[in-house]
Amino acid sequence: MGQRVGIIGGGQLARMMIAPAVELGIDVRVLAEVPDMAASLAATAIGDYRDVDTVLAFARDVDVVTFDHEHVPQEVLRALVGAGAAVHPGPDALRFAQDKLQMRAQLDALGLPQPEWAPISSAADLQAFLDAHGGRAVVKTPRGGYDGKGVRVVTAAGDVDDWLGERAAADPLLAEELVDFTRELAQQVARRPSGEMAVYPVVETVQRDGVCAEVIAPAPHATGRLAPVAAGIGRAIAEGLAVTGMLAVELFETADERLLVNELAMRPHNSGHWGQDGAMTGQFEQHLRAVLDLPLGDPAPRAPWAAMINILGGPVSASLGDRLSDALAAHPTVKVHTYGKAPRPGRKVGHVNAWGDDLDAVVYEARAAAAFFGG
Numbered sequence: 086m087g088q089r090v091g092i093i094g095g096g097q098l099a100r101m102m103i104a105p106a107v108e109l110g111i112d113v114r115v116l117a118e119v120p121d122m123a124a125s126l127a128a129t130a131i132g133d134y135r136d137v138d139t140v141l142a143f144a145r146d147v148d149v150v151t152f153d154h155e156h157v158p159q160e161v162l163r164a165l166v167g168a169g170a171a172v173h174p175g176p177d178a179l180r181f182a183q184d185k186l187q188m189r190a191q192l193d194a195l196g197l198p199q200p201e202w203a204p205i206s207s208a209a210d211l212q213a214f215l216d217a218h219g220g221r222a223v224v225k226t227p228r229g230g231y232d233g234k235g236v237r238v239v240t241a242a243g244d245v246d247d248w249l250g251e252r253a254a255a256d257p258l259l260a261e262e263l264v265d266f267t268r269e270l271a272q273q274v275a276r277r278p279s280g281e282m283a284v285y286p287v288v289e290t291v292q293r294d295g296v297c298a299e300v301i302a303p304a305p306h307a308t309g310r311l312a313p314v315a316a317g318i319g320r321a322i323a324e325g326l327a328v329t330g331m332l333a334v335e336l337f338e339t340a341d342e343r344l345l346v347n348e349l350a351m352r353p354h355n356s357g358h359w360g361q362d363g364a365m366t367g368q369f370e371q372h373l374r375a376v377l378d379l380p381l382g383d384p385a386p387r388a389p390w391a392a393m394i395n396i397l398g399g400p401v402s403a404s405l406g407d408r409l410s411d412a413l414a415a416h417p418t419v420k421v422h423t424y425g426k427a428p429r430p431g432r433k434v435g436h437v438n439a440w441g442d443d444l445d446a447v448v449y450e451a452r453a454a455a456a457f458f459g460g
């Protein structure tokens with residue numbers, strides 16, 4: 086029997102680890118929150134990831150525990166480690182992906198480039214930050230945000246009174262300078278417990294309404310200076326935070342060609358879906374290898390360009406299956422990945438990957454195929 090990897094969380098990231106696990110003979114088991122999730126195919130348990138006993142019972146039958154999301158509370162993670170479970174990434178790394186204030190402080194300590202920031206406990210704090218930053222700022226809830234929820238552009242001290250009202254003074258918000266970025270990039274690095282790393286090419290990510298819409302790999306115009314700088318930031322964070330598994334570093338590129346760290350994810354990430362088909366080793370296989378401390382695979386691209394287009398649920402909810410046949414017939418060279426989720430509006434329900442020699446043709450092909458699924 087192969088080594089057993091337990092994934093906490095039953096979303097599409099867990100789902101997409103199943104296929105490479107089957108190929109490598111790795112036994113993947115999933116603790117899903119509810120029945121009928123994206124990764125239910127491999128679910129061996131259903132329960133609450135915030136409940137220590139549920140998680141400890143799940144971990145008992147696996148060799149290593151890893152994650153589909155970053156929401157497992159620190160006390161549960163520490164109970165797992167205390168019980169002797171191998172947890173990758175471990176609690177000391179994961180806390181920097183769980184709490185944006187802790188991340189900002191740690192990146193400063195490592196001397197890495199990031200937006201100016203401050204903790205905010207009152208309207209007066211925010212006013213002082215606005216005064217120092219041209220009257221505009223971004224305020225974030227440090228924990229629990231995703232897809233732009235918990236992120237607000239503000240221009241007045243009272244703009245986050247609702248958030249401040251819900252919180253204790255000892256639990257501040259994060260204020261950041263409003264970065265006038267020219268585009269958003271993402272840098273992925275895989276790291277094993279033994280320290281070996283594999284560095285992916287930096288990619289461009291395009292967000293719509295706070296949700297990732299498209300990824301181009303590698304990021305156009307990033308050869309030369311930018312790509313090695315991004316790779317260096319990725320390596321420094323993976324090593325400096327002792328990350329194990331896949332790390333994604335979301336970056337802002339500014340008009341004067343600086344890179345600033347926006348946020349971190351310590352798991353497979355939407356910015357790496359292109360690599361399932363476009364890289365020698367995709368992030369889902371790489372994450373499994375890394376958390377099991379197996380030799381890492383080659384992260385190099387298979388083709389000069391790859392594009393990933395997300396499929397979002399649209400106003401008219403039809404199942405992806407109804408449109409699959411037409412999409413496959415029209416676009417035999419792309420790969421369609423579906424998550425088995427109900428296509429509620431705005432929800433990520435699948436993606437399309439295309440790759441090849443000509444960037445425009447690759448992007449066109451991927452967009453045209455994704456368009457079959459509405460959204």
Ligand code: ADP
Nearest residue numbers: 200223230231232233234236261262263264348
């Ligand atoms: P989430 O955790 O919800 O993904 P992020 O911190 O990544 O939140 O922010 C979501 C989006 O908001 C970013 O992708 C970016 O477009 C915008 N954003 C976040 N921080 C800043 C900032 N300091 N300046 C300008 N835009 C920002």
